[in-house]
Amino acid sequence: MWNPDYCRELKERRKKLNAGGGEVKVRQQHEKGKLTARERIEYMLDEGSFVEIAGFQISDVPIEGTHGKDYPGDGVVVGYGFINGRQVFVSSQDFTVMGGTISKGNSRKICQLIQLAIEHRAPYISLNDSGGARLDEGIYSMDACSAILHANVLASGVIPQIAVILGPCAGVASYSPALMDFVIMQRDNGQMYLTGPNVVKAVTGTDITAKELGGARVHMERSGVAHFCYDDDLNCLAKVRELLDYLPQSSFEKPPLKDYIHEDFSDRLESLVPDNSRKPYDVRPVLLTIADGGYFMEVQRDYSKNIIVGFARVGGESIGVIANQPLEMAGCLDSAASEKAARFIRFCDAFRFPILTVVDVPGYMPGPEQESDGIIRRGAKLLYAFSEATVPKITLILRKAFGGAYLAMNSKSLGADYVFAWPIAEIAIMGAEGAVSILKKKEIKESDEPEKLIEKYKKEYEDTYYNPYYAASIGMIDEVILPDETRQRILQAIKTFKNKEKVYPAKRHGNMPL
DSSP: OOOHHHHHHHHHHHHHHHTTTOHHHHHHHHHTTOOOHHHHHHHHSOTTOOEEESTTOOOOOSOTTTTTOOOGGGGEEEEEEEETTEEEEEEEEOTTTGGGOBOHHHHHHHHHHHHHHHHHTOOEEEEEEEOSBOGGGTHHHHHHHHHHHHHHHHHTTTSOEEEEEEEEEEGGGGHHHHHSSEEEEETTTOEEESSOHHHHHHHHOOOOOHHHHHBHHIIIIIIOOOSEEESSHHHHHHHHHHHHTTSOSSTTSOOOOOOOOOOOOGGGHHHHSOSSTTSOOOSHHHHHHHSGGGOEEEESTTSSTTEEEEEEEETTEEEEEEEEOTTTGGGOBOHHHHHHHHHHHHHHHHTTOOEEEEEEEOOBOOSHHHHHTTHHHHHHHHHHHHHHOOSOEEEEEEEEEEHHHHHHTTOGGGTOSEEEEOTTOEEESSOHHHHHHHHTHHHHHHOSSHHHHHHHHHHHHHHHHSSHHHHHHTTSOSEEOOGGGHHHHHHHHHHHHTTOOOOOOOOSOOOOOO
């Protein structure tokens, strides 16, 4: 028989590890409305499925006063388990231990976990609650952060990566969530910033709170860093489970196919979109009518509201959806909308989501502000993303599709596999008034009745181009369909093109506009 001290010591070490920073620190965590690192894992994963790894690893930097310090778990809990029966790999920063700060040992655990996730082709989830780099370790902690960022990049496009910001995420460590696919923030406690309030005060003299500097509202509405936001830890963690239900395990698989029950309300579509092209409307009900069960998971809802992106299912197939939103800026494209859509398209392409593009766009937002803001450079990202994507690409033109914005919204020549249009669709190089003012400038200038002549030319232009049939006659539109045929046609197209394989010229990689 073994000496009982061996087993007793292991059990005591495990107990200490599970206690984190101790009762006082745990109580302080709860008083802030936050769960502990282990409680978060327990809630998010299937019951009893979590297996911790590297629990006894510690930092080993050769700096006096830091080497071999007995910090339980070194400020992070890592391991693997299951969500809805599917394997995932999880790291959960423990704010009760050294503020969850990143050390050399802490980083080694996280990097080891990401590598395992890549090798096992399973999603990686990072639960963030950390003060950033561990200052005690100096440049060793900076090097540790760098190693995590490198691991995130290697995993990008191979496995889904989800970051959940449940507390502070400070300094260079905030780049890790930014390199991941989705960022979910807790509304009150979640914070992300490169330089904290104290540094801002010292350098600029500006007084600002952490929430004002990098809170959830900032990143949901202004920076675009965050994709989802919820009021507490539990709802943030529940969103991880819901989001994963749409995603494949890795880029080597297709998104999961689900059974579905759908009551078809396609006959309502005609009433949702006014035939007056100047009248605004909300495109979301259109998307809900097309989607299985009337459910659409919108991503980045509060950022760049003139374009909508998210996930839906049609016939049980998970798809990515990009749609102009006529309620905001008439659905015009601008710099932020182009970047928002482009990154979502590239995610869909990396993980084999068919893409549905729903178009009602009057053009690019004009003006000196957009030009100086880089609309040429930033808008080109959308063109690049659609052109580069090799997954099935289906386009539905509801109403307006004008000029360069029409091209950018997954036009036929940009690589769309199938383009549908409703009978009210207007497809032209620009609006009638602008076109006439340029094309007929001389005649109008020489006319005794310029206003009457303008109206005449506008009507001629509209009669010729303000319908989908001219575009269909030259192959820019594949089919003009009735609204009540929409869902069925999209479903058929997805089924038809689901096994599409497209090969582009061999290269190391393209050079996407920055």
